[in-house]
Structures are given as C-alpha cells and as structure tokens.
Amino acid sequence: MNTDIKNIKKLIIDQSLELDCGKVIKGFPLAYETYGNLNKNKSNAILVFHALTGDQFVTDINPITKREGWWTFAVGPGKAIDTNKFFVICANVLGGCMGSFGPKEINPETNKLFGTTFPVITIKDIVKAQKHLIDFLGIKKLLAIAGGSMGGMQVLQFASLYPDLAYSAIPIACSASHSAQNIALNELGRQAIMADPNWKKDNSSPDKGLAVARMAAHITYLSKKGLQEKFGRKLQDKGSLKFSFDADFQIESYLRYQGAAFVDRFDANSYLYITRAMDYFDLEKQYNGNLSLAFKNTKSKFCVISFSSDWLYPTNENKEIVIALNACGANVGFVEINSDKGHDSFLLNVPEFLKILSQFLNSTYDEVNNEKRI
Amino acid sequence: MKKEFKVISKIIDNNKRVLDIGCGDGTLMEYLKTNQKNDVRGLEPEKDLVRKCIAKGLSVIEGDAEKELVQFPEKSFDYVVLSQTLQAFLNPEEVLNQLLRIGKQTVVTIPNFGYWKIRLHLMFKGTMPITKNIPYEWYNTPNLHMCTIKDFVNFCDNKSIKIDKSMCLTNEKISEITKGNMSYKNIFSQLGIFLIQ
Numbered sequence: 001m002n003t004d005i006k007n008i009k010k011l012i013i014d015q016s017l018e019l020d021c022g023k024v025i026k027g028f029p030l031a032y033e034t035y036g037n038l039n040k041n042k043s044n045a046i047l048v049f050h051a052l053t054g055d056q057f058v059t060d061i062n063p064i065t066k067r068e069g070w071w072t073f074a075v076g077p078g079k080a081i082d083t084n085k086f087f088v089i090c091a092n093v094l095g096g097c098m099g100s101f102g103p104k105e106i107n108p109e110t111n112k113l114f115g116t117t118f119p120v121i122t123i124k125d126i127v128k129a130q131k132h133l134i135d136f137l138g139i140k141k142l143l144a145i146a147g148g149s150m151g152g153m154q155v156l157q158f159a160s161l162y163p164d165l166a167y168s169a170i171p172i173a174c175s176a177s178h179s180a181q182n183i184a185l186n187e188l189g190r191q192a193i194m195a196d197p198n199w200k201k202d203n204s205s206p207d208k209g210l211a212v213a214r215m216a217a218h219i220t221y222l223s224k225k226g227l228q229e230k231f232g233r234k235l236q237d238k239g240s241l242k243f244s245f246d247a248d249f250q251i252e253s254y255l256r257y258q259g260a261a262f263v264d265r266f267d268a269n270s271y272l273y274i275t276r277a278m279d280y281f282d283l284e285k286q287y288n289g290n291l292s293l294a295f296k297n298t299k300s301k302f303c304v305i306s307f308s309s310d311w312l313y314p315t316n317e318n319k320e321i322v323i324a325l326n327a328c329g330a331n332v333g334f335v336e337i338n339s340d341k342g343h344d345s346f347l348l349n350v351p352e353f354l355k356i357l358s359q360f361l362n363s364t365y366d367e368v369n370n371e372k373r374i
Numbered sequence: 375m376k377k378e379f380k381v382i383s384k385i386i387d388n389n390k391r392v393l394d395i396g397c398g399d400g401t402l403m404e405y406l407k408t409n410q411k412n413d414v415r416g417l418e419p420e421k422d423l424v425r426k427c428i429a430k431g432l433s434v435i436e437g438d439a440e441k442e443l444v445q446f447p448e449k450s451f452d453y454v455v456l457s458q459t460l461q462a463f464l465n466p467e468e469v470l471n472q473l474l475r476i477g478k479q480t481v482v483t484i485p486n487f488g489y490w491k492i493r494l495h496l497m498f499k500g501t502m503p504i505t506k507n508i509p510y511e512w513y514n515t516p517n518l519h520m521c522t523i524k525d526f527v528n529f530c531d532n533k534s535i536k537i538d539k540s541m542c543l544t545n546e547k548i549s550e551i552t553k554g555n556m557s558y559k560n561i562f563s564q565l566g567i568f569l570i571q
Contacts, residue, residue: 302433319437322445323445326435326447327446329391329447333432335424335425337421356428360428360431363430363431367431
C-alpha cells in the first residue's frame with residue numbers, strides 16, 4: 001500500500017505536541033480529507049472521527065483502496081450528513097496508516113520505518129493533533145463532532161478537552177472507558193499479529209496474523225442474530241460437508257475474505273498502536289473517577305446513540321455517558337436504535353439511525369444559524 | 375396544544391430549567407422552549423416519540439422514569455413536570471419522591487377517578503369505567519394506581535408535601551381547588567393540576 005500519492009491532503013503540524021507517554025513530537029504529518037464547502041461564516045463544519053480501521057476517506061471512493069468510504073451510507077450529497085449543506089472534515093488518526101504520523105512512516109533519525117519504535121499514543125493525543133487541523137482550517141466553532149466506536153471516544157475526549165469548540169456532539173456506539181472485555185478482544189488481535197513470524201522480519205508484513213486479528217474483531221462487530229440470519233449453517237459452494245478444514249461454511253469463507261481484504265489496506269503495527277490507544281482510553285480516570293467532571297464545562301448539545309444488538313459497546317455503557325452528562329446538567333438527548341446488525345450498525349444502512357442523525361444535525365444547524373439558544 | 379399544557383406552561387416561569395417526564399412528542403417542551411425561553415429536557419420511554427423530539431431539536435433521553443430518575447442530581451431543575459402519568463407507575467410514591475428531590479417545584483397532573491361520570495359508570499353499569507380521558511379496558515389499562523383529587527391531596531398532607539397551587543380542569547375550563555370546594559371539585563373535575571414541593 002502506497003500512501004505517498006498526491007490525492008492525500010496532509011497538514012504538517014509544526015507546533016510540538018507532548019504525548020501522554022511523555023515524548024514530544026513536532027513537524028509531523030496529519031492526513032485529512034474534506035467534503036462539501038465551508039460556508040461564509042464557517043458555521044457548517046462537522047468534524048467526523050473514524051474508528052479503529054477507518055481513515056480520512058469518509059465517503060466516495062477511497063483513492064488508495066478504491067473501495068467506498070467507510071461512512072458512505074451516512075455522508076454525501078443528500079445523505080444524513082448532507083455535504084451539500086455541511087462541510088465535513090476527517091483526519092486519519094495519529095498512529096494510522098493512511099498518511100498521518102504512524103508506525104509505517106520513516107523515522108528521520110534512523111531512516112528506517114518506525115515500526116514498534118513509534119511512541120505509544122492515546123485517544124487524547126489523537127484528538128489534540130486534530131485540534132491543529134481545525135485551527136488550520138480557520139474554524140472557531142464546529143457545528144458538530146461525530147463518530148462511532150473509537151470515533152465516539154474521540155468525540156467524548158474532544159468535548160472534554162475543548163468544551164466550547166463544538167455546538168453539538170454525537171458519540172455513537174461507544175464507551176467512556178474501555179471495558180475488560182474490550183481490552184481482552186483487542187489483546188487477542190495483537191497477539192495474533194505478534195505470533196506471526198513475519199511480524200519481526202524487515203520488509204515483510206504479518207499478513208496472516210493481521211488477517212486473524214481482523215477475523216476475530218469482525219465477529220465482535222456483528223450480532224449473533226445477524227450472523228445467524230445472514231449465514232446460518234449455509235455451505236459455501238458445496239452440496240455437503242467435505243470432512244476437511246477448508247471453508248465448508250459460508251461464514252468461514254466470509255471471515256477469510258474479510259481478513260484477506262483487510263491486510264491489503266491496513267498496517268499491522270498501526271493495528272497494534274490504535275487498539276492500544278483504545279484500551280488506554282478511560283475518560284473517567286482522567287477526571288479522578290468522576291466522569292461528569294469531564295463534561296463540567298461543556299457547552300455542546302449531545303445526542304448519544306446506541307444500538308440494541310451491539311454487544312461490544314452495549315447500550316448500558318452508552319448510558320453511562322448520558323448519566324454523567326445529566327449529572328453535570330449538560331444538554332443531552334439519548335436514543336437506542338433497534339437493529340440486528342450489531343456494533344457495525346452505525347456504518348450500515350439503518351434508516352432509523354440515519355434519520356435521527358440527519359434530523360439532529362439539521363435542527364442544530366437551524367438553531368445555530370438562527371442564533372437561537374441551544 | 376391542549377388546555378392542560380396551557381395551564382402547565384402558565385404555572386412555569388420564563389427562563390427556568392424544566393424536566394418533562396414522559397414528554398411524549400415534545401409538544402409542551404417545544405412550547406416552553408420557544409415561547410418562555412425555558413431550558414428544557416425530557417424523559418420518554420417510547421423510542422418513536424424520543425426520535426420525534428430529537429428531530430425537533432429537543433434534548434430527550436429514552437428511558438423509564440422508574441429507573442432513570444435516580445441519575446439526576448438534587449434540585450437540578452426549577453420544575454419537573456409529570457402529566458397524567460403518576461397513576462401508570464408501578465411505584466408512584468417512589469417516583470413522586472424522586473420528582474420532589476430533583477425539582478425545586480413539581481407540576482403533577484392526575485386524571486380524577488372521582489369524576490361523576492366515572493362514579494356513575496361504575497354504579498349503574500357495574501363495569502370498570504371507560505371515559506374519554508381514561509379510554510382503556512380493565513385488562514389493557516396502563517393505569518395501575520388510579521386516584522381521585524381528594525386522594526392526591528390527602529396523600530400530600532400525609533407525606534408533608536407542600537401544595538403551592540391546586541387547580542382542576544373540566545371541559546377545558548380551569549378553576550382553583552380550595553379546602554371549601556374540594557368535595558365538589560372532586561366530583562366535577564376531569565383533571566387535577568398541582569404544583570408541589
């Protein structure tokens with residue numbers, strides 16, 4: 001995968017950024033993409049945060065992978081996040097592999113790839129880097145910040161770091177602190193990568209390990225019911241069981257495909273670093289065990305959304321965020337969307353979800369632009 | 375907007391923080407927000423209604439008052455509103471305690487089971503009363519704890535809950551309830567509206 005092509009916009013951040021791990025980085029690239037046009041008074045900008053394996057190419061065809069952007073269902077002209085109306089910004093996270101500063105960049109000091117010598121980064125570091133992008137674009141206040149899964153964690157972190165920088169905040173299918181189960185599942189993926197003998201070899205990538213990590217993770221993005229309905233015990237191009245370890249079942253074949261397709265577009269070390277950032281995310285701990293202190297000064301209007309069949313970031317974890325926001329008197333709405341599609345619901349065509357996203361954004365836009373009180 | 379909501383909105387001062395429990399499609403919230411500059415929040419168990427509210431730009435949380443009210447801090451709202459829902463809770467007393475804890479003042483409205491048509495229905499038909507305001511059969515009613523205006527006033531007295539205002543509605547007409555007219559109002563009112571703390 002070559003990301004050194006002209007289609008990638010990069011902001012070189014000259015200011016130094018002190019990472020949570022103590023290291024200071026400076027002069028590093030942040031790759032980003034924008035959709036739609038910024039209006040005259042710069043009041044229609046929405047900062048979208050991508051999830052673990054996403055990138056800045058939110059919608060349209062990703063120029064690198066040639067696949068559809070990860071949030072094509074939600075973002076685009078006439079869609080829920082309507083790019084005819086809104087200016088959508090998304091940056092590749094720090095530690096990512098789509099042009100931002102990450103383990104697959106060359107370390108100028110050694111002229112070698114960073115690999116695992118890259119500093120461990122956190123959600124807070126990721127968010128701080130993106131603040132520079134907002135400043136660079138000259139936006140004083142965002143109409144909204146939005147994201148699902150790890151993107152939702154960035155929404156929460158952003159809202160707590162910059163309480164007056166977004167009129168509204170939409171954390172979707174996420175959690176304010178990674179649970180033991182979340183960490184366990186990420187560790188499974190990391191160990192799969194590190195168990196691949198290619199992982200430590202120069203000029204080779206642990207494709208097998210990364211594919212297994214993706215397969216395992218992919219299961220967690222779906223619901224049992226969704227899997228059963230889509231695949232059941234259906235066989236793959238076969239009339240009967242073959243009494244071998246080939247992919248007899250459709251679900252096996254599907255997961256193998258997901259794994260194989262993933263290694264073409266993702267860097268194994270980025271996977272290690274970004275899952276680590278997610279595991280380290282504990283907003284409650286950042287505020288001495290009181291999550292509502294994270295939002296004490298927030299001026300944003302929140303719309304928290306969860307999905308009924310999401311067992312990775314279940315409704316009750318999303319509700320913890322709502323409770324914390326209520327406890328400090330913040331402006332918050334919450335709805336759980338009925339869907340059988342599991343955690344992945346936020347990426348898929350779930351009409352009820354897309355409708356609420358659109359309506360919330362439009363009502364916020366109207367309030368902001370009519371200078372009404374939110 | 376129905377008369378009941380007009381009465382409630384008159385009770386509520388401008389520029390105050392209001393929590394509407396069981397806010398439905400947000401009609402009252404929207405009115406308070408737009409016309410009285412109130413800072414309003416809602417709690418509603420029905421997903422469809424929550425979505426309608428959010429679409430209108432109202433901050434409404436999907437949830438059941440019997441479980442969710444504990445999360446709100448003490449006296450975090452100037453007013454808490456509970457319209458014709460008290461009787462539908464499993465434990466109305468506990469819900470009322472929560473409302474009084476969260477709100478500096480609480481507006482509660484109750485469908486009056488002492489209304490004469492209800493009394494006559496039971497007396498002459500011998501079956502559970504069904505009226506325009508209480509249109510359910512006994513086997514599908516959400517109303518688990520019906521009470522009369524008198525019941526509610528007695529309850530407040532027993533629990534040392536202070537009643538700041540007590541009013542009643544009959545055929546869209548609003549009037550005050552006093553100690554002197556209580557028995558009369560308890561027969562001729564469809565709805566009781568109380569401001570308590």
